[in-house]
Amino acid sequence: MALVRVISSDGAAFLVSQRLAKRSGKLKTEIETFRKSSDNSEAQPEIRIVTIRAEILRLVLQWLQQHQNDPVLPANQNEQDGRGDAEMGQSQWDRDFLAPMDLGIVMELILAANHLEVKGLLDITCKLVESKITGRTVDEIRTAFKLKSDFKGNEEEQTRLENRWCVEN
C-alpha cells in the first residue's frame, strides 16, 4: 500500500494511504507534483500543511477514512445556488462525528476542509454552522460566533432602517 506522510502545522505526522489522501483535492495535487519532481518513483511523499494543526488534520483524515468509498463530489457541483448535495445524504455517523464539537472546532474544520478541498466535509460543516444561525437574534449570533460589531458611524442604524420592513412584521 503506497503511503503518504502528512505533517500538520505543529509537527505531528500522519501516515495514510495515498488512495485515502487523494480524496482531498489539495493532497492529490501535492502528491502528483511530488511524483513529477521526484526521480525515485518509490519515494514516500511528504506533505506539510502549515495552516492546519494536528487535531484538526486528524479529524479531517478521520472523516475521509469513513467516507473513502463515497463517490467524489465535483468541486463546482450545484454551483448555481452554491449548495452541495452532501448535506442531503448526511449520515448518522456524520451527525455523531460533529455532535461533540464546539463551534470553534467546526469553524477550524471548515477552514481545513476548504484548504484541503474536501467538498463533502465542507458541506456538512457549513450546514451545521447554518443551523446555529437560523432563527437567532443578532446578539445571539454575535455571542455564539464571538463577533463584535465593527460598523462605523450610523451604518448599523441605517441597516436597521432597511431591515425594518421585514423585522417589524
Place this chain on the structure above:
Amino acid sequence: MDSRERKARNWFQWTTKLLGKPKQEIIEHTTDLDANTPKNYNSLPPELVENILIRVDEHSLYACRLVNWQWNSVASKELERRNLLRWTSWDPTPSSYQQIHFPLSPTVTIIKASGILMHSRLYLPPVFSTSNKFATNPFPTNSLTIDWSHLRPSFSHALKRSMRWDKFFCQYGHFLTQVNFTRFKETLWLLKQVLIHTPNLQALSISSFGDKKGLTLATIIQLRDASGIRISPNLATLRICEDCQVYLADWLLGLCAHQLVNFFINTENEKLFLCVFRRKFEKLKLLRITSLKFSRGFCEVWDGDGASHPKLQYLFIDMDIDWYDIDIHYNIYMDFIGQFSSTLVHLHMDMAPVSRGGFGYLKEKGPIFSKVRSLTLRSGLKTVTLEGTQAKKDAEVLFPNVTDVKIFCYA
C-alpha cells in the same frame, strides 16, 4: 477520565485501527483540542462566510446583515441575489400596479418623477447606494433593454438628469451580454461609455440613436478621440434600426465590422447603408437588410464590391423599391444579390423581381449560386407559384444544388 482525555484515547485507537499498528510519529504537539481555538471567527474568509450564509433562510439573513461589516456585505449580496433570481426578466418599467407598492427587493431604488402614470416610475438596481459594497448582477437575463418610446418626454428628461449612465455602466457593464437601445436620443459619448464598460458584450441593438444636433464640432473632436477604443472581442451581433445618425453608425462599424458575424440593418437611408458597407466584414455570416430603397441613386454609388463579405452564407433581403423605372430598380436589386453568389448557402428574397424576370436577367449576367441549399421567396400574394414558369427554368440553372424552395406569404 475527562472528556479531552477520552477524545485523545479515541484518536489513538482510531489511528491504530487505520494503520494496523501505530505508525504515526507524533513529534511534538499539544493534546488539548481547544487550546488553539481562535478567539473569534473574523478570520473566516468572505467566500467561506458566503458558503455558510447561502444556506441560511431569508429572515435570518436580515439578522446577519447587522452582525458586522463582513457579514453585512456577504448577507446583502446573497439577499440581492435571491431577490433577483425571482425576476424573470429585467425591464425598468413595471408591468403591474402591484409592483409599485410591493417592490421585490427592499434595496431597489425607486426613482420618482412627476406625473401619476405608471410608466413614470422605474425600478432600478441600487446603483447609487453607497452601502452597496459588492457589485452584484442586477440583470438576471444579462440583457438590458431601454425603450424610450414608452416614457413621457418630461419624465425621460428627468430620468436622464437623475441617472448617471456612465456610472451605471462602469459598475454593472461587465454583467451585460446584450444591450438594446430603442429611441434613445443620446450622444456619441454615451455609446462610447457603453462600449468601453461592457467587456462581455455579445450583441448590441440601437435604433433612433443620436442627438438632434447632429454632427457638431464637439462630436467631431469626440469621434477623433474615440476612434481607437477597445471594445468587447465577443461583440458579434449588431442591429442598426431606423434613424441612426450616419456618423455614429460609421464610427461603430469602424470599431467592430471586422468581428461581426450577424448584422441586421433596417434603414431607408441610402447614405447610411452605403457608408456602412464601405467596411470590410471579414467574418460576416448572416446579413439581414430590410426597408432599403434600391433607387437609381443607390445604383450610382454602389460599386458592387462583394469581396468585403468573403464568408457571407445567409442573406435576408426585404426591399423597398422605387416605383419609378421599376424594371431598372429590380435589376439593381438582382445585381446586389448576384455579388454574393460564390458563398451564399441560404437566400431569402422578394418574389416581385423574380416574377418580373429577375432570374433571367441574373442568368444572362453569369453568376451561379452553386452553394445555395435553400431559397425562400417573399410574396404578397397567396397564390403565387413557380411551377411551369420561365422563372423556374432560370432558377434551376442559377441554383443547381438547391434542395428546399419555399414561397413565404406575408399577405
